[in-house]
Amino acid sequence: MRPKIQFLENTLIERIIAEAKEILSTLGVEINNPAILSLLSDHSAKVDIEKERVFLHSNLVDKALSTTPQSFRLYDTLGNETNNFSKNNVHFTPGSAAINILDSNTKKIRKPTTEDYINYVKVVSQLPHLASQSTAFIPADVYEKISDSYRLFLSLLYGEKPIVTGAFTAESFHVMKNLQLAVRGSKEALREKPLTIFSCCPTAPLKWSYATSQNLIDCAKYSIPVEFISMPLSGFVAPVTLTGTLIQHTAETLSGIVIGQLTNPGTPILYGGSPAIFDVRYETTPMGAIETMMIDCAYNEIGKYLDLPTQAYISLSDSKQLDAQAGLESGIGATLAALAGINNISGPGMLDFESCQSLEKLVLDNEICGMVSRLIEGINPKEDFPAISLFTELLDEKHLLIADHTRRYLRDEHFFPGPVIDRANRSRWIEEGEKTLFDRAQGEVEKLIKSYQPSQLSDEIKNELIQLMEREAQRFGQEKLPKR
Amino acid sequence: MDILKKISVSIQHGDDQSVFTLTKRAIEMNIPPKDILDHGLIDGMNIIGDKFKHHEIFLPDVLLAARAMYAGMDQLKPLLVKDGIPSMGKVVIGPVRGDLHDIGKNLVGIMLKGAGFDVIDLGKDVPPEKFVNTATIEGAKIIGMSALLTTTMPVMKEVITILRNQNLTDKIKTIIGGAPLSKEYARQIGADVYAYDAANAVESVKQLIQK
Structure with missing residues (x-):
């Protein structure tokens, strides 16, 4: 039996959806994009051009939902399947788009460089419990306007895992799409085997900016999967109650589904988000707050009720260092998210309100993900009945260390975390240098950077990626890309 | 692969039957018992010990290797004594x-x-x-x-x-x-x-x- 957690009764889900639809049809949603307003108007939505507001009646929402895929898969740069977003399958991906990195040596934040990003790709490529990469942070040594495509470029060049990413401007979508076409070879091949997921974020409350809505329709045109990242902040730009926040999240996400599906029916999506409560003491948006996690798990239930695959920014921390708070917030988040069956869990490596990535934390979080993956496999009997013969063996031999039963099931039944998790007895721990969690994680990061093997993508494709990126940089006046 | 190497590999696999057969054959081939011990059995156990230390294998694998080691050691012991070779201790x-x-x-x-x-x-x-x-x-x-x-x-x-x-x-x-x-x-x-x-x-x- 797969263990599960549930926050909402179906009757409550139905009321939330009904209320969200009512908001969309009565109060509408603001969309700063004339092409989309025109598209929606063509589909009989009432549009107030002047206020850039569109009123989506529930038939339109239902129509969009009826064409939204219930599942989809991701494939690495070589074409191998890595993620199957369906049912209660759970995959982890690093938290994305941090502006800082926690320096391994000084333990202080700083702006990341190309070298940091390449090291990150080297590490994430070898972490077994992270199914995909994300464009986890933003290298600051390139011109700002190419910083989004540049991350994707480095990920495609050095790593093989598929990528959760996003564009910062409407314009940069094009090179980010071309980079993917270079890997897959054609638009059809890319549609057949999606390589990335683009985050598209409505602005709370109930608004789509030009850039993100344009990204959404551009992705739809190429059947590039989109994850909707609605970010209501309870008590600030959303109702203080968790239910009220869920109504807003539902309305914002459904409006995104309508835009995407009317642009290209069948565009794969993740019913996602990054909501949070607003901490009125510190004026911050704690991702590690238990209520934030509850909202995440609950909107995931709404997504599942609508038969859609889901995503959330959960299993990350607001702490500034790799400390106990970082562990507990990430651990609780990952556990709840997996029990809830959130299909794509974004968060590992992230600290400080989604603003700081740490490679050491990423290595630790990989172990959390491994433990949680074991947790949701649950307890399943394996040759345990009848028990007499095994217990006879135990009483005769006095241990079962080398019993056939042990050898058959040891590695399935017990999860063995890497050396970041300390399970040595105290004496051994002392003998091995009294290493703290950070020391151990640092050691692992160094080891992984050394043991990295280059991506097996062909040199021809790699060269094409380099040419595309160099041209994009030159377009913005950056003659040369940073040394790699 | 020479027979001592085969013994070492069989030890690492925890395959006591192979170790028994191979050790018997090595003795028949007149390979000095001390060489069979050092370059076969002990060599296999050293590799196992090293892998265990680095978490590449786990305790059950070590114990199985140890059991396989006995299968060879039992045959070698009397010969080692005869040759006047002291035990490890x-x-x-x-x-x-x-x-x-x-x-x-x-x-x-x-x-x-x-x-x-x-x-x-x-x-x-x-x-x-x-x-x-x-x-x-x-x-x-x-x-x-x-x-x-x-x-x-x-x-x-x-x-x-x-x-x-x-x-x-x-x-x-x-x-x-x-x-x-x-x-x-x-x-x-x-x-x-x-x-x-x-x-x-x-x-x-x-x-x-x-x-």
Whole structure:
């Protein structure tokens, strides 16, 4: 039996959806994009051009939902399947788009460089419990306007895992799409085997900016999967109650589904988000707050009720260092998210309100993900009945260390975390240098950077990626890309 | 692959039947028993020990390898004795008087045997004199004592006192282990070494024997 957690009764889900639809049809949603307003108007939505507001009646929402895929898969740069977003399958991906990195040596934040990003790709490529990469942070040594495509470029060049990413401007979508076409070879091949997921974020409350809505329709045109990242902040730009926040999240996400599906029916999506409560003491948006996690798990239930695959920014921390708070917030988040069956869990490596990535934390979080993956496999009997013969063996031999039963099931039944998790007895721990969690994680990061093997993508494709990126940089006046 | 290499690989796979057959064949081929031991059995166990240390394999794999080692060792032993080749050394082990907990000690025993040592296992609840007398009679160079209870720990010191009184501390070294013990406690009571787990005990015994 797969263990599960549930926050909402179906009757409550139905009321939330009904209320969200009512908001969309009565109060509408603001969309700063004339092409989309025109598209929606063509589909009989009432549009107030002047206020850039569109009123989506529930038939339109239902129509969009009826064409939204219930599942989809991701494939690495070589074409191998890595993620199957369906049912209660759970995959982890690093938290994305941090502006800082926690320096391994000084333990202080700083702006990341190309070298940091390449090291990150080297590490994430070898972490077994992270199914995909994300464009986890933003290298600051390139011109700002190419910083989004540049991350994707480095990920495609050095790593093989598929990528959760996003564009910062409407314009940069094009090179980010071309980079993917270079890997897959054609638009059809890319549609057949999606390589990335683009985050598209409505602005709370109930608004789509030009850039993100344009990204959404551009992705739809190429059947590039989109994850909707609605970010209501309870008590600030959303109702203080968790239910009220869920109504807003539902309305914002459904409006995104309508835009995407009317642009290209069948565009794969993740019913996602990054909501949070607003901490009125510190004026911050704690991702590690238990209520934030509850909202995440609950909107995931709404997504599942609508038969859609889901995503959330959960299993990350607001702490500034790799400390106990970082562990507990990430651990609780990952556990709840997996029990809830959130299909794509974004968060590992992230600290400080989604603003700081740490490679050491990423290595630790990989172990959390491994433990949680074991947790949701649950307890399943394996040759345990009848028990007499095994217990006879135990009483005769006095241990079962080398019993056939042990050898058959040891590695399935017990999860063995890497050396970041300390399970040595105290004496051994002392003998091995009294290493703290950070020391151990640092050691692992160094080891992984050394043991990295280059991506097996062909040199021809790699060269094409380099040419595309160099041209994009030159377009913005950056003659040369940073040394790699 | 030469036959000694094959023996080593079979040890690593924990395949006792292959080790038995290959060792028999190696003996028939007139390969010196000492070479079969060093380049076959011990070589395999050294690789296993190394992999275990680096978490590439786990305890069950080590124990299986140790079992496979016995399958070869049982045939070699009489030949080694005949050739006048000394064993790796004898080790007397047991939980001290009052302590009935022998799981850890058993593990140490299996692993020491797997490393090629002659192990004299005194069972459990072993009186201090018995450790010393057995070691003296058998010519063992090492006494290994374990305790799980804080109340039985002091018995270890009694053993060391007897060794001191009989001027045996140069000839017979002591190694202690068990949950409540520590390096510091070993120092306090004058034990030569504290081992934090079974694999560490094997390493420590090897070092003590070389001294």
